[in-house]
Amino acid sequence: MENEKENLFFEPHKRGLMKTPLKESTAANTVLTEIQPDFGPLTTPTKPKEISQGEPWTPTANLKMLISAVSPEIRNRDQKRGLFDNRNGLPEAKDCLHEHLSGDEYEKSQPSRKEKSLGLLCHKFLARYPNYPNPALNNDICLDEVAEELNVERRRIYDIVNVLESLHMVSRLAKNRYTWHGRHNLNQTLGTLKSVGEENKYAEQIMMIKKKEYEQEFDFSKSYTIEDPIIKSNTGQNGHPDMCFVELPGVEFRAASVNSRKDKSLRVMSQKFVMLFLVSTPQIVSLEIAAKILIGEDHVEDLDKSKFKTKIRRLYDIANVLSSLDLIKKVHVTEERGRKPAFKWTGPEISPNSSGLSPVLPFAPSDLEVRRSSKENCAKNLFSTRGKPNFTRHPSLIKLVKSIESDRRKINSAPSSPVKTNKAEGSQNSAPFPSKMAQLAAICKMQLEEQSSEPRKKVKVQLARSVHCKPVAPLDTPANAELEMTAPSLIQPLGVLPLIPSPLSSAVPVILPQAPSGPSYAIYLQPTQAQTMTPPQGLSPTVCPTPSSNATRSKDSTDTTTENTANDAPKSSASARPGSLPPGLERQGIKNRDREAAGERGSKRASMLEDSGSRKRFKEDLKGVENVSTLMVSPTSMAAVPVGNSPALTSSHPVPVQNPSSAIVNFTLQHLGLISPGVQVSTSPAPGTIPVSPRIEAVSVIPENAGTQQGRATKYDASVLVQNQTNGQSVAVTGAQQPVPVTPKGSQLVAESFFRTPGGPTKPTGSSCVDFDGANNTSVGTLFVPQRKLEVSTEDVH
DNA sequence: ACCTCCCGCCATGCT
DNA sequence: AGCATGGCGGGAGGT
Secondary structure (H helix, E strand, O other): OHHHHHHHOOOOOOOHHHHOOOOOOOOOHHHHHOOOOOOOOOOOOOOOOOOOOOOOOOHHHHHHHHHHHHOHHHHHHHHHHOOOOOOOHHHHHHHHHHHHHHHHHHHHHOOOHHHHOHHHHHHHHHHOOOOOOOOOOOOEEEHHHHHHHHOOOHHHHHHHHHHHHHOOOEEEEEOOEEEEOOOOOHHHHHHHHHHHHHHOOHHHHHHHHHHHHHHHHHOOOOOHHHHHHHHHHHHOOOOOOOOOOEEOOOOOOOOHHHHHOOOOHHHHHHHHHHHHHHHOOOOEEEHHHHHHHHHHHHHOOOOOHHHHHHHHHHHHHHHHHHHHOOOEEEEEEEEOOOEEEEEEEOOOOOOOOOOOOOOOOOOOHHHHHHHHHHHHHHHHHHOOOOOOOOOEEOHHHHHHHHHHHHHHHHHHHOOOOOOOOOOOHHHHHOOOOOHHHHHHHHHHHHHHHHHHHOOOHHHHHHHHHHHHOHHHOOOOOHHHHHHHHHHHHOOOOOOOHHHOOOHHHHOOOOOOOOOOOOOEEEEEOOHHHHOOOOOOOOOOOEEEEEOOHHHOOOOOOOEEEOOOOOOHHHHHHHHHOOOOOOHHHHHHOOOOHHHHHHHHHHHHHHHHHOOOHHHHHHHHHHHHOOOOEEEEEOOOOOOOOOOOOOHHHHOOOOOOOOOOOHHHHHHHHHHHOOOOOOOOOOOOOOOOOOOOOOOEEOOOOOOOOOOOOHHHHHOOEEEEEEOOOOOOOOEEEEEEOOOOOOOOOOOEEHHHHOOOOOOOOOOOOOOEEEEEOOOOOOOOOOOOEEOOOOOOOEOOOO
16 A cells, blocks of 8 residues: 555655765665655565764864855865765775774764754755755655665664654655655644643743742742643643644644554644743743743643653654754753753744745634634634544645645556665665764755755855844734734733633644734733632733734743854745745745755754854854744733733833833834734833833843854844733833843842832842743844743754 | 663554 | 554663
8 A cells, every 4th residue: 555655755755865876875875865766665674774884074073064064165175075976985985084083983883872853863864855856846855765765774764754744745645655745845744733831821821820820939929729720721621731833734644553543642743842842932941941932732741751751752852853944943942040041943933834935825804703612613624625523633734735635646646666675775875974074064054955956055045144144023913913813802811810621722733713813812811810810800810812822921020031142044045935935045046845944944044053162153153133032020020911912012102111112113123024014012001010120131141252253242122011901001211222232240230120010029039031032033133131031042953 | 860762572454 | 464653762872
């Protein structure tokens, strides 16, 4: 059965890369090699294990790579020399290198653990396929082959594929066979996930958790109890979490086996994890919170350690893959307690399922109704296709389906010939790289290769990127629509409070039809009051309809995150990128489709560079442009930031103290890309609470090294405060453009007092910061630093 | 000492 | 039974 298909395809992987010789060698070799040889049997080979090779790369080589990455000229030169060889290159390169190193070093280089990291492996994997594959070609993936080529156990490939599958970047055809879809469906998938996430009220859950944490820290009364229920509610009626896999039409799992499997895990976890990013405002999600929520669905209370640990482990696995996709990047959230690992969304901004980007599916905003009916109808009925009962499909996806199916048809029709063969890799490819550098180098190399295909533009672009990026972006429209829509309703009761079971949540099938704009609410609870957030109306927890989650920032008090700006750049591009051609691409010089990746990669690359100091610099440079904005709210005060246009919003509420008018805020936010143009945010203190000034510090992004450019990076700061009020929320934003102080500290912000709620008197420490990350970042960065400094450090993403 | 997370045992379920 | 999947958590590398 499946087999047939297998043969069909020819080259799955190869990306355009091939074109240029440049790419060559590299670690990526593997990737390069792609071209495959053929394989015989489909069956699974068993473990590849032997990792052969020594590693080709030496540090020197890595450096070279990095350098070359930066400088096209150099690269070219090298190429000529043959440093970068073609696919085979690796070995060769190796040789050369070895000569010098040999011995110890060589060995050292061996297999460090990092070289075997899932993230690197994923990069290699991704390097084999174009971001936007031509549907006409065969894009199938033979797991065995891949495992072999990449010299890893098949088990690892499953890890990657499962995550990719959760994003519908691949779909299973049959045993051992997957079809590569690349990023064609990504935006839609993300939109759907966002919708589902909203339905599940993940934003609220996050807030609850944070609130809880906050309370605990401070020992406030523990009102935890309340929260739990909420979370539980999510669980769904049955009480158990909805572990349903969100399916896209046309992309459903075909293999029975897959369907049968409890899809608990990785796939589902991955989707949920992504949802958290899409739904939360700062778009920064700490592993801890993610784990709690994911577990929570099952049993929050239980939280036993082991379970938690296991969840965290899985999240790391998922995060590594997502990082490789440039959808997230690692950062650290600094709290009082210390740093917590977290990830920041660096993927495209998405509006709830409709892809705003793609014009294609314009959904009428009006769809609210639809939405409501949502869950049920949507999915299943719409696409009967293969209906798998369990999965839900999002209506919006219909289009996708069509396209996918057409693709599929093409594929099927394709002549089958098995071609796959990649082979080579075995020994060569995976050369062991010396750790991070190596990884980076490898990645860079891959990217280079990609680029190479494109005329050089890319390189420059990347560098330039930092510069460019920015500004423009901010306004996306898509969001706007949402806002408007939102207002009404709240279909979901605002509140979060009531979170109760949203229908969806329980329902497995996530799919919600949503109008593009699903209303999202951002709620900020005030810790103090919060204890009960309950009363939605009550102010404390206000719910604000926000346009998509973007607006919401829940970050509450507990943590502060600092982001680093560094990588935002990619993001911006990302945001831009719509399904089809990402705007960003151009700038990046990427060719469209295939290359888009390149763009991303480039960005990624930058991030990768982090390892070495140099890389940091590099990174920073890139980042310079970006800004991060952080928003801090005092813990207590947190209000929800409603983004939506709440009526109130417009009216500017004066924010106590310093706030600038909401208008300013909105303006700022819009520019930042945090909210869509249409949307306005206002924050006002909760009724109960008067906003005191929260402490906000201006944060700076701190790049560690501030690169030269950084200075720029600092960009403007705007401090925004958000508070929500019952009704209006006013946000205080300061849009100052001041250079952001690099040191947070100094900057204490003015605002500090802002929102304080009674309860939380200032807790000095407790302040929470919200960052707006830049998510969009855009151009202007605003940074707020909470009192404490928040730092977000970007770490490398592995 | 903690953070990451690789590794691979072994359960699950399809063939 | 054999093989494909993939849950899971021990324990080791990195910092």
